[in-house]
Amino acid sequence: xxxxEEKTIFTNKGPLKxxxxxxxxxxxxxxxxxxxxxxxxxxxxxxxxxxxLGISRxxxxxxxxxxxxxxxxxFVRGRGFMIKPLSRKEALDIVExxxxxxxxxxxxxxxxxxxxxxxxxxxxxxxxxxxTDWKDSVAMYKLDYAFHEKIxxxxxxxxxxxxxxxxxxxxxxxETQSAFAKKVDANxxxxxxxxxxxxxxxxxxxxxxxxxxxxxxxxxxRTVNKILEQQ
Numbered sequence: 001x002x003x004x005e006e007k008t009i010f011t012n013k014g015p016l017k018x019x020x021x022x023x024x025x026x027x028x029x030x031x032x033x034x035x036x037x038x039x040x041x042x043x044x045x046x047x048x049x050x051x052x053l054g055i056s057r058x059x060x061x062x063x064x065x066x067x068x069x070x071x072x073x074x075f076v077r078g079r080g081f082m083i084k085p086l087s088r089k090e091a092l093d094i095v096e097x098x099x100x101x102x103x104x105x106x107x108x109x110x111x112x113x114x115x116x117x118x119x120x121x122x123x124x125x126x127x128x129x130x131x132t133d134w135k136d137s138v139a140m141y142k143l144d145y146a147f148h149e150k151i152x153x154x155x156x157x158x159x160x161x162x163x164x165x166x167x168x169x170x171x172x173x174x175e176t177q178s179a180f181a182k183k184v185d186a187n188x189x190x191x192x193x194x195x196x197x198x199x200x201x202x203x204x205x206x207x208x209x210x211x212x213x214x215x216x217x218x219x220x221x222r223t224v225n226k227i228l229e230q231q
Contacts, residue, residue, distance in 0.1 A: 009052060010029075010032055011028065012028055012053060016028075021055050021056075022058075022059040022062040026066055026067065028053060029049065030067060030169075033072055033073070033083055033173075034172045035172070042082065042083070043079050043081070045080045046060055046061065046064065046081065086173055099213075101160065102164075102215075102216055103212050103213050105148075105160055105164065106199070106200070106211065106212035107206070107209035108155040109155050109200060110200050112156055113151075113154035113203070121150050121197055124143055124146050124147045125147065125193055128143045128147070128186075131143060137177065137180040137181055140186060141180060144193075147193060148168065149165070174224055176224070179223050188218065189219075192218060195211040195214070
């Protein structure tokens with residue numbers, strides 16, 4: 001990797017510190033994978049990763065092993081590691097599962113969400129409205145993630161929260177990540193989120209499910225459909 005690439009792949013400022021180096025390295029590398037700063041079909045050296053993060057080989061190696069067990073990377077003997085691509089079948093399974101769990105999550109949340117959680121969701125949506133002018137698509141994706149995460153938190157179902165987390169991370173590997181690249185597309189997402197939130201505020205499970213179904217359909221059309229057709 002060149003010096004320029006090292007400055008843009010990871011988000012750390014200076015060497016990583018504290019006694020959770022492996023966990024921090026894991027999160028930094030996974031984040032770089034999910035947001036495409038680490039590319040497919042490229043062999044990356046563990047030594048370069050260590051240098052970029054400012055830590056020794058052991059925590060990086062441990063982080064990569066965990067990422068391998070979760071299907072994010074594969075080791076290339078004697079050379080380093082590569083990002084593991086998803087097969088078409090894996091991508092379709094993720095898309096199908098996410099649609100189902102998001103709809104059920106919205107429906108369940110509508111009857112369980114608290115006033116405090118509704119306020120937090122409104123705050124996230126307001127923040128997303130501001131971010132559309134900043135043209136920071138990664139920041140928008142993270143706010144989008146937080147918005148959906150709050151829905152699953154409102155269900156009170158720990159298994160759904162965990163499953164949603166895994167699905168959302170892997171969904172990023174499937175889609176084009178272009179939903180927030182243009183303001184017009186970002187505004188469509190905001191309107192769909194608004195419809196979901198209004199249904200939750202009304203505590204209307206059927207309406208929340210329908211609003212989320214529409215949002216998932218449009219999400220598929222915007223960011224996934226063309227990729228799966230090409231595969």
